[in-house]
Amino acid sequence: MGRLWPLVFTVLFSSVFSIVLCKTNVQTTQTFIVRVQNDLKPPHHPNIKAWYRSTLTSLSSTSIAQTQDSHVQLLHVYNTVFHGFSARLSPQQAEELTHRPEILAVFPDRLLPIQTTRTPQFMGIRASTGAPNGILNDSDSGSNVIIGVLDTGIWPERLNFHDQGLGPVPSHWRGKCDGGEKFPKTLCNKKLIGARYFTGGYGATAQDEETELTNSARDTVGHGTHTASTAAGRHVGNASFFGFAHGVAIGVAPKARIAVYKVCGSKGCAGSDILGGIDSAVEDGVDVISVSLGGEPRPYFLDPIAIGSFGAIEKGILFSASAGNSGPDSTTVINVAPWITTVGASTIDRKFPADLVLDDGRVITGSSLFTGQSAWTKDKYVPLVYAGNVSVKHPDGASPSTHCLPNTLDANKVRGKIVVCDRGGGSRVEKSVVVKEAGGIGVVVANVDGLGEGLLADPYLSPGLEITESARRTVLKYISSSKNPRASLRFSGTTQVGVRPAPTIACFSSRGPNVISPHVLKPDLVAPGVNILAAWPDGIAPSELSADRRRTAFNIISGTSMSCPHVSGVAALLKGAHPNWSPAMIKSAMMTTAYTHDTDAKVLRDERDFKSSNAFGMGAGHVDPEKAVDPGLVYDITVDDYLHFLCASGYNSTEIKVITRKQVNCSETQQSNLWDLNYPAIAVSLGASAPSKSEVVVKRTVTHVCNGASTYTVKITNPKGAIVTVDHTKMVFTQKGQKQTYTVRILAQKAGLPLDGKMSEFGRLTWTDGKHQVTSPIVVNWS
Ligand SMILES: *[C@@H]1O[C@H](CO)[C@@H](O)[C@H](O)[C@H]1NC(C)=O
Numbered sequence: 001m002g003r004l005w006p007l008v009f010t011v012l013f014s015s016v017f018s019i020v021l022c023k024t025n026v027q028t029t030q031t032f033i034v035r036v037q038n039d040l041k042p043p044h045h046p047n048i049k050a051w052y053r054s055t056l057t058s059l060s061s062t063s064i065a066q067t068q069d070s071h072v073q074l075l076h077v078y079n080t081v082f083h084g085f086s087a088r089l090s091p092q093q094a095e096e097l098t099h100r101p102e103i104l105a106v107f108p109d110r111l112l113p114i115q116t117t118r119t120p121q122f123m124g125i126r127a128s129t130g131a132p133n134g135i136l137n138d139s140d141s142g143s144n145v146i147i148g149v150l151d152t153g154i155w156p157e158r159l160n161f162h163d164q165g166l167g168p169v170p171s172h173w174r175g176k177c178d179g180g181e182k183f184p185k186t187l188c189n190k191k192l193i194g195a196r197y198f199t200g201g202y203g204a205t206a207q208d209e210e211t212e213l214t215n216s217a218r219d220t221v222g223h224g225t226h227t228a229s230t231a232a233g234r235h236v237g238n239a240s241f242f243g244f245a246h247g248v249a250i251g252v253a254p255k256a257r258i259a260v261y262k263v264c265g266s267k268g269c270a271g272s273d274i275l276g277g278i279d280s281a282v283e284d285g286v287d288v289i290s291v292s293l294g295g296e297p298r299p300y301f302l303d304p305i306a307i308g309s310f311g312a313i314e315k316g317i318l319f320s321a322s323a324g325n326s327g328p329d330s331t332t333v334i335n336v337a338p339w340i341t342t343v344g345a346s347t348i349d350r351k352f353p354a355d356l357v358l359d360d361g362r363v364i365t366g367s368s369l370f371t372g373q374s375a376w377t378k379d380k381y382v383p384l385v386y387a388g389n390v391s392v393k394h395p396d397g398a399s400p401s402t403h404c405l406p407n408t409l410d411a412n413k414v415r416g417k418i419v420v421c422d423r424g425g426g427s428r429v430e431k432s433v434v435v436k437e438a439g440g441i442g443v444v445v446a447n448v449d450g451l452g453e454g455l456l457a458d459p460y461l462s463p464g465l466e467i468t469e470s471a472r473r474t475v476l477k478y479i480s481s482s483k484n485p486r487a488s489l490r491f492s493g494t495t496q497v498g499v500r501p502a503p504t505i506a507c508f509s510s511r512g513p514n515v516i517s518p519h520v521l522k523p524d525l526v527a528p529g530v531n532i533l534a535a536w537p538d539g540i541a542p543s544e545l546s547a548d549r550r551r552t553a554f555n556i557i558s559g560t561s562m563s564c565p566h567v568s569g570v571a572a573l574l575k576g577a578h579p580n581w582s583p584a585m586i587k588s589a590m591m592t593t594a595y596t597h598d599t600d601a602k603v604l605r606d607e608r609d610f611k612s613s614n615a616f617g618m619g620a621g622h623v624d625p626e627k628a629v630d631p632g633l634v635y636d637i638t639v640d641d642y643l644h645f646l647c648a649s650g651y652n653s654t655e656i657k658v659i660t661r662k663q664v665n666c667s668e669t670q671q672s673n674l675w676d677l678n679y680p681a682i683a684v685s686l687g688a689s690a691p692s693k694s695e696v697v698v699k700r701t702v703t704h705v706c707n708g709a710s711t712y713t714v715k716i717t718n719p720k721g722a723i724v725t726v727d728h729t730k731m732v733f734t735q736k737g738q739k740q741t742y743t744v745r746i747l748a749q750k751a752g753l754p755l756d757g758k759m760s761e762f763g764r765l766t767w768t769d770g771k772h773q774v775t776s777p778i779v780v781n782w783s
């Protein structure tokens with residue numbers, strides 16, 4: 001029996017999103033995603049689509065008789081990763097559908113944000129050498145691998161997508177170039193092999209902007225062009241953002257083929273379209289799916305990305321998704337299903353420094369991509385003020401804004417000065433416009449409490465830079481304690497490389513634990529996501545603001561949206577080097593070889609406060625492609641393993657059928673513990689007091705993926721307060737493909753509450769044969 005799921009809006013939506021969604025509430029119809037049991041199709045309907053149409057026609061239309069929209073519109077028919085359709089329906093019609101025997105579930109569509117961090121334009125850069133190395137050679141740079149990029153489309157004319165020197169399109173490609181308006185078939189080539197658009201749900205939910213092409217795979221936002229070129233862009237010389245980060249731009253898998261599925265517009269992406277894009281990508285024969293978007297986690301049977309990704313991994317397609325940009329708070333990680341590869345963001349060793357020089361001689365180094373360096377006369381000192389003290393008072397008595405939002409500054413108090421604005425409340429670059437319009441001559445965007453010590457480089461439209469949370473305290477103290485606070489700005493226009501320590505965990509990167517499946521550690525790993533340079537469309541300002549008249553072929557932006565395609569590219573190389581590896585094997589290889597120490601040989605630091613990060617921030621660690629291509633051992637997971645896991649998670653047979661299209665009787669499946677899913681990480685709960693457990697036994701199976709014999713021994717780092725032992729201290733393998741199972745006992749050291757009140761402690765388990773290090777993080781949650 002079907003059921004109508006309540007419409008839940010999420011805190012991840014920006015204010016723009018809530019406005020859009022409020023509008024949908026007052027409409028009479030909205031998009032619903034409908035899961036159908038296709039095996040119940042009566043024989044007199046020639047095909048599934050005709051059957052769906054007739055079902056829709058049979059619905060009563062009385063409830064919408066007064067509206068323009070009295071015909072029911074079929075938006076997408078899904079037949080690969082999901083069985084069913086999406087359509088514009090009134091709530092009454094949706095309710096009617098739930099009573100039909102063939103309908104398993106009906107749930108409302110929602111818009112999911114693209115992950116460019118909290119506001120749409122965080123800034124970034126990517127380090128690349130372009131030199132062939134082991135993994136590029138072993139995989140022929142991904143030449144036989146197809147990456148399906150689900151995003152805002154692509155700007156096909158960019159040089160990053162040229163096909164010179166590429167061999168024929170891989171023979172397993174079954175898709176097409178159907179790019180729609182302003183996207184003739186001739187724009188596809190041996191690099192960009194497919195282009196389609198799935199925007200019906202978006203068009204129905206969000207209002208189109210004039211400039212937005214919804215009936216086309218052409219990118220009118222920028223995000224999709226950037227992510228596609230990050231994953232698989234060709235080598236392009238003389239790339240830079242107005243001179244910043246000058247050098248060669250190259251994607252991670254430069255010969256991998258790109259198939260584009262436009263499922264998003266400037267305001268986000270509809271779940272119904274995402275599902276349509278995944279459905280087609282799987283049918284078309286892609287090998288990796290890259291999805292830099294997502295909404296707040298939900299039970300998997302209500303989550304189009306969890307459902308679609310299950311269908312993908314079942315077909316051997318690795319599914320890589322962004323972890324979200326809601327850090328550094330805990331339990332913020334999204335895209336958490338165990339079959340997804342969930343990618344957090346880290347920094348690289350590059351910076352774009354700019355200085356705020358206080359009149360007392362102190363120099364505070366921030367970060368900026370301001371392109372008009374010459375606009376600021378060297379050593380010009382002007383008054384420095386804090387936005388909270390120069391903003392207009394709110395008529396209802398609310399305290400003045402500290403964020404330099406449009407129309408909040410008092411021009412009389414700002415003219416000729418540098419204004420310190422708190423970050424938040426909207427676009428950072430826009431603050432430079434607001435200050436300039438009020439007559440100010442410089443802007444300092446300051447990380448407010450909780451935004452930490454990380455710096456994003458932004459293309460300010462007037463002299464501007466960003467400073468850290470601790471620097472903000474220093475500056476505010478200086479302003480309030482000086483009679484005549486003054487400062488100067490210094491823009492060198494330089495790109496600093498070799499910055500230490502690197503990498504660090506980006507402050508905005510979403511953190512574990514996983515709220516849906518606490519025994520599956522998320523994020524899985526981290527990759528570069530801060531200040532990433534990649535391709536950008538024509539006609540779109542780098543800040544996406546209308547006041548910004550600049551145009552550029554490359555942009556520098558930040559977010560887990562940028563880290564996800566790095567891992568998609570690495571996965572494509574691994575697939576190229578090991579065509580027979582399952583998605584779980586590829587993910588395992590990336591996780592067990594990930595590194596957890598930085599260039600100073602210290603545990604990766606967290607930009608929040610520059611203290612050590614942990615597995616909730618970095619997952620297994622930072623992806624290391626050269627090691628991942630030769631991991632020694634992997635943890636594989638079958639589709640049946642996931643079914644057992646879903647049973648153990650308490651999903652019933654209807655819910656499991658919505659996710660997996662499989663009829664499962666959980667009382668017949670082999671009972672397993674949640675922590676026994678063969679994951680390359682271990683997360684358990686321990687508690688010293690009843691009814692919690694003081695000991696957990698975990699089972700894992702490894703597969704030997706090297707030629708020849710090897711002997712592995714185990715090394716353990718205990719989480720504080722627990723003792724970890726393994727039943728084998730040694731595993732001997734004689735040939736490739738051999739599997740061995742071991743058990744791990746995790747014992748609480750003593751009764752009572754955990755030491756120092758921490759809710760989680762972290763350890764590691766490493767198998768090594770001298771050459772390979774196969775490491776799994778261990779997380780103990782005290783309950
Ligand atoms: C590159 O790959 C080819 C074919 O896989 C192999 O024969 C060759 O040894 C590799 N070269 C290097 C330098 O690894």
Ligand SMILES: *[C@@H]1O[C@H](CO)[C@@H](O)[C@H](O)[C@H]1NC(C)=O
Pocket residue numbers: 238
């Ligand atoms: C490199 O790019 C810059 C800016 O796009 C351009 O002015 C310059 O002529 C280019 N140089 C070469 C050698 O192509």
Ligand SMILES: *[C@@H]1O[C@H](CO)[C@@H](O)[C@H](O)[C@H]1NC(C)=O
Pocket residue numbers: 385386388389476477479480481
């Ligand atoms: C803002 O104004 C208040 C009240 O005049 C003053 O106490 C405070 O020091 C000012 N703060 C800054 C940062 O200027």
Ligand SMILES: *[C@@H]1O[C@H](CO)[C@@H](O)[C@H](O)[C@H]1NC(C)=O
Pocket residue numbers: 001003652653654655
């Ligand atoms: C499964 O749970 C849903 C609620 O999520 C409920 O509506 C449905 O009837 C249940 N199905 C079975 C077979 O228990």
Ligand SMILES: *[C@@H]1O[C@H](CO)[C@@H](O)[C@H](O)[C@H]1NC(C)=O
Pocket residue numbers: 665666667668
């Ligand atoms: C599930 O399996 C159990 C045990 O074999 C059986 O008793 C039960 O009838 C089955 N349920 C369904 C819905 O098939």
